[in-house]
Amino acid sequence: MSFAVNKNDQLQVKIEDLTHDGAGVAKVDGYPLFIPGALPGETVKVHVLKTLKKYGFAKMLDVIEPSSERIVAPCHVFPTCGGCQLQHLSYEAQLTQKRKSVRDVMDRIAKLPDVPVHAVKGMEDPWRYRNKSQIPFDTEDGRVIAGFYKTRTHQIVDTDVCIIQTTEADELMAMLKRKIQQLGIETYDERTHKGMLRHLIVRKARQTDQVMVVLVTRHKKFPQKQEVVELIQQEIPNVTSVMQNINTANTNVIMGNETINLYGADVIIDRIGDIEFEISARSFYQVNPVQTEVLYQQALDYAGLTGDETVIDAYCGIGTISLFLAKQAKEVYGVEIVPQAIQDAKRNAELNGITNTHFEAGAAEDVIPKWYAEGKLFDVLVVDPPRKGCDEKLLETILKYKPGKVVYVSCNPGTLARDLRILEDGGYRTKEVQPVDMFPHSSHVECVALLDLSK
Template sequence: MKKQAPPVQKNETLTVTIEDLTHEGAGVAKVNGYALFIPQALPGETVDIKVVKTKAGYGYGRLLQVQTKSEHRVEPPCPIFYKCGGCQIQHMDYSAQLAYKQKQVKDVMGRVAKLPDVPVRPVIGMDDPWRYRNKSQVPVAFQKGDLVAGFYAKRSHSIVDMDQCIIQHKENDIVVQTVKQLAKELRIPAYQEQSHQGVLRHIVARYGKTTGQVMVVLVTKEKKLPHKEAFISGIRKHVPGVVSIVQNINNKRTNVIFGQQTDVLWGEHYLYDEINSIRFAISARSFYQVNPEQTNRLYSKALEYADLTGNETVIDAYCGIGTISLFLAKKACHVYGVEIVPEAITDAKRNAKLNQITNATFAVGEAEEVIPRWHDQGIDADVIVVDPPRKGCDEALLRTMIEMKPKRIVYVSCNPGTLARDLRILEDGGYKTEEVTPVDMFPQTTHVEAVASLVINS
């Protein structure tokens, strides 16, 4: 049977009405039932578009002009918003961003988890949804005869050079501007992806909001850093609050930012920050939430859902450097944290000691292997907390939790789609999802985190 051709053609110009938004923030229009995805278009708008790509079931359009504007459309304050791929929805007012993110979570709860009646609470947003990121990772390149540093353009590896990013703390901007200028003055070659030549690959800045401390990480292709002493001296002179200058060596052809070797060039191995009076030592490669203000709200909601009385044994799977574990330890009898990354467990133990928390035990390994071993040793959890990566929980871990039958499971998620998939498995295994609360950790972007509360069916 011959496939029916799409009702639109590439390079055709059309006037369409936007009906919805995708999870990537693109407007959705329909032409004779055929879906067209148009970035920067908002629901309710009538827009002129140019068709740029067609596939069998859907196509893509480029926004040419907005004829009828949405009441939620605003002028993006960032001058490079339409070029940069870092933010997707700066053109939408913040109340509409929160409503859009709540709808994202509701949609997957019905479509994927098959739980359309589970309450999805309003998104916990920010009072000021700007300048919230405490970590900046900026690629460096040589373009048109000049060293540039910025973020990648949408769907490309071409860098949009920038002087500031208004979702980053200003301290991170100072680091990027300083390192970029020093690299130019000292003629340190930028890394060139295609030829695998050059020196400076990424500039990474970390900022402790409660302490004012700054860490500068120079990711280089080789260990040899030209004009190293002058580089260090320039950073110390121009970056207020700097306590650590670190070099990470990554000599592989890869999109991964960090290599395996990290050397402290000057200062401390760590910077410090606090969330809800818990102090954390953060190294160059530590995972630490980039929005501490919202992390406090996210973890407070997780603590609320854990419903601890002080008598419970809690297991924190995917514990990282112990951020959630130490929150939980203040209310639990004992917390056991497991994480596959050895360096993270070293940091977790250090952070427990730093806060004089003695009722937390940490182990290296895969959760689905370590937790059954604890079970064999007589360690049974009343509550299990999971905070997995975007791909969600390993299925073996889900099966392990179902077999262990803790009274409560608290699921912290950075991906509503995999959260919904895993909730379906847990529901089929005997758990009931009580409610889900989304938290806006990344304003101006399409990303949304969520916390789900589950109880065992009695």
């Protein structure tokens, strides 16, 4: 079979769009080529690396006509690190591109060309926003390295600085690289499944300034733990918690099931708005606290609560959205499949003196019908599913019981669009979609969509 494009071709192409992971898209006689680093509107010279039946991949050799929105990425490892995809695009253009990507899936997948997609709500200062860092360690040519993985690999890009994470994470990463060899601590080698230190995890509470450090190790036995704790305290005075997480498995999953307190409290406390949350070593908590408040306020605005409504929060996690909703609802029922998260949600409700929430562990598609069978009626349903979108059975459950309003919080516009089409076919109407930029300089965008039953 012959293609318009062949492997090892060198071509001059015009970039038309970006993929969902930030690569430029060019078309040669209708054949798409994906080109990392290229931006819409640019003319670039490329070397074709791979051709498949429906699309191919190419490496950019030169920018012949640059985009007016191209900038010099401020991070020195941006070209190789997989953490950010869009630092070479101005922030204003990033927001425009993200809105375009949402508009595209609303048209193409949801078949909703008339539904308003608003301008993306971005950040005033889109740097140093991540309150959680997960930093792998390794040894290369006898030297300890740490940083972040190259795109689609487990090869570490060594760095001492990441300008989207906290300065505390930078300082701890650099300090441990200097010190662990002196202490005789071996870094973990995932190829041989040997060594000790796997990851450094740093969590910071933005409102209280508390910092938790988690050392992920291959063994429970950690002879140098006291020296490491003292070094951490010397480096970062606002560290209030040092934990050891043990992960003995030969896996690329970061954390194991057992966590030991080495120093301080088991949790740090943060606030979103006026609600406090306890965050443990393994708690899920949104990594951008500034935009989390924007996202949750949007969900609350769409819910339109007056104080008389009973609300379901499916995929409720540790109760973050539930407690926001509870301030303005009659009652909120939260369901989450992870039992530990439900325990955290109950504790967070108690911490804030909120008494009109009810949390239950289980699959939403099982628990929600049980609530209806018990005679409970619901006015609003809020869903905040993982990237794969809502479980098919949950969508069937929504369409069976038909709560009057659905607020869909999504971290994946593609699966959001798929699910909106299903709900539309079942009698709901999508009123509007508001994108929120939770991850500046990456290709990701979150959305909140409002649906109600058609009259």
